[in-house]
Amino acid sequence: MAEPTPPVAIIMGSQSDWATMRHAAETLGELGIAFDARIVSAHRTPDRMVAFAKGAKAEGFKVIIAGAGGAAHLPGMTASLTPLPVFGVPVESKALSGQDSLLSIVQMPGGIPVGTLAIGKAGAINAALLAAAVLALSDEGLAERLDAWRAKLSAAVAERPKDEA
Numbered sequence: 550m551a552e553p554t555p556p557v558a559i560i561m562g563s564q565s566d567w568a569t570m571r572h573a574a575e576t577l578g579e580l581g582i583a584f585d586a587r588i589v590s591a592h593r594t595p596d597r598m599v600a601f602a603k604g605a606k607a608e609g610f611k612v613i614i615a616g617a618g619g620a621a622h623l624p625g626m627t628a629s630l631t632p633l634p635v636f637g638v639p640v641e642s643k644a645l646s647g648q649d650s651l652l653s654i655v656q657m658p659g660g661i662p663v664g665t666l667a668i669g670k671a672g673a674i675n676a677a678l679l680a681a682a683v684l685a686l687s688d689e690g691l692a693e694r695l696d697a698w699r700a701k702l703s704a705a706v707a708e709r710p711k712d713e714a
C-alpha cells in the first residue's frame with residue numbers, strides 16, 4: 550500500500566536553500582510531523598511549480614512551507630494556485646542579505662496571502678512551528694507535543710547571564 554501523503558510540504562527554489570530549510574524540516578521532525586521536501590522553482594521549473602501547487606490539496610497536503618531567495622516569487626505564485634495555507638521563508642541572499650527575499654515574499658497584493666516569516670534560520674524554524682500550530686487545531690496529540698516543545702524552550706533559558714567561557 551502507498552504511504553499516505555504527509556501533512557506538510559516544504560518546497561524551495563533551489564538546492565542551495567536546503568541549508569536554511571532543513572531547519573524547518575528538523576523542527577517538524579522534533580514535533581513528530583511528517584513532511585515531504587521538494588525543489589520547486591517558479592523561475593527554473595515553472596511547469597513543476599504549477600503542477601505541484603495546483604495538485605497539493607488533492608495530493609493530501611495541509612500546509613505548505615515555501616522558502617526562496619532573491620527574486621522570491623515561489624511562495625506567492627504557489628499561494629495563487631492553492632487554497633492551502635502557505636508560509637514563506639525568505640532565504641538569506643548573498644547580494645542583499647535576504648532583504649530582497651523578504652520584500653519579494655511579504656508584499657503580496659490583497660487577496661492572495663503568504664504568511665511571511667523572518668529571514669533565514671529563525672524564519673524556517675518558525676514556519677514549522679506555525680504549520681504545527683495549524684495542524685494542532687485538529688490534532689490533540691500534536692497540541693500536547695507543541696506545548697511540551699515550548700515549555701522545554703522556556704526551561705532552557707537561564708534566569709541570569711554568565712560570563713562567556
Ligand SMILES: Nc1c(C(=O)O)ncn1[C@@H]1O[C@H](COP(=O)(O)O)[C@@H](O)[C@H]1O
Pocket residue numbers: 561562563564565566589590591592593616617618619620621622623624640
Ligand atoms: N527565488 C527563487 C525561485 C523562485 O522564486 O521560484 N527559484 C529559485 N530561486 C532562488 O534563487 C536563489 C539562488 O539559487 P542558486 O543557488 O541555485 O543559484 C535561491 O535562493 C533560490 O530560492
